[in-house]
Amino acid sequence: MEYSEYFEKHRRREVSLEEVLEARDRRVERQSYLTATHRTPLISFTLNMPGGVKKTSLSSFFFNDRLTRLKMRLRAMGADIEEEIVTSGPAGDEAILAISYLSALSLKVLSVDMEERSVAGRLLDLDVIDEDGKPVKRTAVGAEPRRCLLCDRQASVCGSSRAHSLNDLTGKVTGMLEHAVYGMLVDEVVSMAGKASSFELMVSMKPGLVTYTDSGSHSDMDRFTFVKSQASLLSYYRDAFLAGRDDSDKAIVNLRLEGMEAEQRMFRATDGVNTHRGWIYIAGILSAAAGRISASMLRGDALSNLENEEPLQNRTVDMAALLSEMSASIAHALEESLGSSFFENTRKAMKEHRSVPPAVTENSTSHPHLAGVRNFQVASFPRFESASHPHLAGVRKEAVSGFPSIINVGVPILTRALKRGDEENLAGQRALFALLAAAEDTTLVKRGGSTAIPHIRRYVLEALDLEDEHEAAALICSALALGEEALHAHLKTLSEYFIDRRLSCGGVADLLAGSYFARDLCSLLERIAAHC
Known part of the structure; x- marks a missing residue:
């Protein structure tokens, strides 16, 4: 088989809303397990992928590269990764890391920096959860709300009003x-x-x-x-x-x-x-x-x-x-x-x-x-x-x-x-x-x-x-x-x-x-x- 035929056999898969919600529930369960087990702050890492296709070859390669960079930065800052759970499925790639020797606020500063350091960083969704299982907001470290991928308004405003077409969003992300x-x-x-x-x-x-x-x-x-x-x-x-x-x-x-x-x-x-x-x-x-x-x-x-x-x-x-x-x-x-x-x-x-x-x-x-x-x-x-x-x-x-x-x-x-x-x-x-x-x-x-x-x-x-x-x-x-x-x-x-x-x-x-x-x-x- 020619190389092009070989790789082109594998197509995108759209996932349903039910699958997305099920993946979110499983992620919450894993977060609860890590919090109860280690009593340390967590970083929960996914990608912002609009539309029904939550995972592509491009997104998966990008996710793994950024996960590697995240762990390198954590270790450079003196943190220990007590445990990590990395999963991959039709609903997307995700990783949850239990971190010791860094506070939840320090982790949030690091996360915001990675999200804003580059254009593609805007696709990163790095949530920080403190040792009590509570999410740490961007406002806790003085960061402004995230901006829309296509305009300068807040992402939440454009998302709730459906200000942009799905084709425009997916084209921008690609x-x-x-x-x-x-x-x-x-x-x-x-x-x-x-x-x-x-x-x-x-x-x-x-x-x-x-x-x-x-x-x-x-x-x-x-x-x-x-x-x-x-x-x-x-x-x-x-x-x-x-x-x-x-x-x-x-x-x-x-x-x-x-x-x-x-x-x-x-x-x-x-x-x-x-x-x-x-x-x-x-x-x-x-x-x-x-x-x-x-x-x-x-x-x-x-x-x-x-x-x-x-x-x-x-x-x-x-x-x-x-x-x-x-x-x-x-x-x-x-x-x-x-x-x-x-x-x-x-x-x-x-x-x-x-x-x-x-x-x-x-x-x-x-x-x-x-x-x-x-x-x-x-x-x-x-x-x-x-x-x-x-x-x-x-x-x-x-x-x-x-x-x-x-x-x-x-x-x-x-x-x-x-x-x-x-x-x-x-x-x-x-x-x-x-x-x-x-x-x-x-x-x-x-x-x-x-x-x-x-x-x-x-x-x-x-x-x-x-x-x-x-x-x-x-x-x-x-x-x-x-x-x-x-x-x-x-x-x-x-x-x-x-x-x-x-x-x-x-x-x-x-x-x-x-x-x-x-x-x-x-x-x-x-x-x-x-x-x-």
Whole structure:
């Protein structure tokens, strides 16, 4: 089933007035239980959702984020949460927290601040109940009555007089939720992309690559060049995510333009040095894919439908496969966009950039551990078909194929290595070593010639005790099983070989960062799916 069909199956559910009243009665019962049990003030948290639909994917994601923020603020203020009851149903999300070490008045001040701090805060309904079970009014802390969502009058006045149509109210609420939720998601994606790029820089040893300790085979850049470049790209991740969220005809053109502008910012920050061109391409597509998938999921709206189907969060969804599929779709669209006369000069520049130097000379295999493999053919490796773009190579071929090296190799190795307790540097080394065998790195070809990839691939496969023909699972298992000392010895050998010949595997470095980024994006998408 296509991802869009999968998530669009789950529709909104309207609830009756009777259901709303029953939910309110149950909430009062839970409040009474917590008051009697703990004799502490309570915060009772729901959302203001006008109309019959009290819960959507957007509202649920927003509710859980604000609940997390509320608990963080409580703990920062020295409070203890004695007990919390969180429920979720057709009548909406709700949470009741029994709080100690803060007075009811202090809790009311905190609640009013959260309700008024942002536009979307106006959707929060944070009631405070004192230790005797009595509600604390806004007037007790000098706060004015709450205002209407659509005008400047008191909400109670507009509500009792039905001053605004339900369509206007629900449209306003949806817009507020979208603004808040996508703002949250953008912040997370920007943070994830920046962290992934920093992760790649910090992993050491990396053959011929810049790390925090040295510049590898590069005389024109160092770690400080990378940091300047990284800082210049932060807004690009945001723009790429939002371009992906946009499903209009202009989205792909906008994404390409954002990438071109990001590349120019990189060059300006580094005085013309190409530190992250491949990463800009990978990160832009992955960010846009995450934006497109999250928008689709959040438009699904409800957790289950009237036919009582299994809730989405109880189903198994392969987010890595969804991310791969959407990335391939976006990459194909980017390639097709080059056919436009608008990008004529871009096509010419990319064609010139694709030039490949002649093969390496005879002495290029003189390293004792890499000799005798000049005629080795590229190893068979599972990849998506990219027959519609047979001229592509390197990262562009990876992209239209759904980033197989990232999804099938890099992400699984990082995930399993970190889960079992490997430190991040070791996990990154394992992923990098395997990616040298899995990927076609055009940076390596440009510096070392057409036989450079098979040379390096054969060395890695022999180190992992793998045959020329292998499956991704075998590569993953071998990379994870390789002893730490042996891995370091092989990376040292490759580093010496690369530096002696001024080789660099910049494409693999970008895929390593992409693997870390994709892993985090999958976790984010799984969190979103839990509310669909």
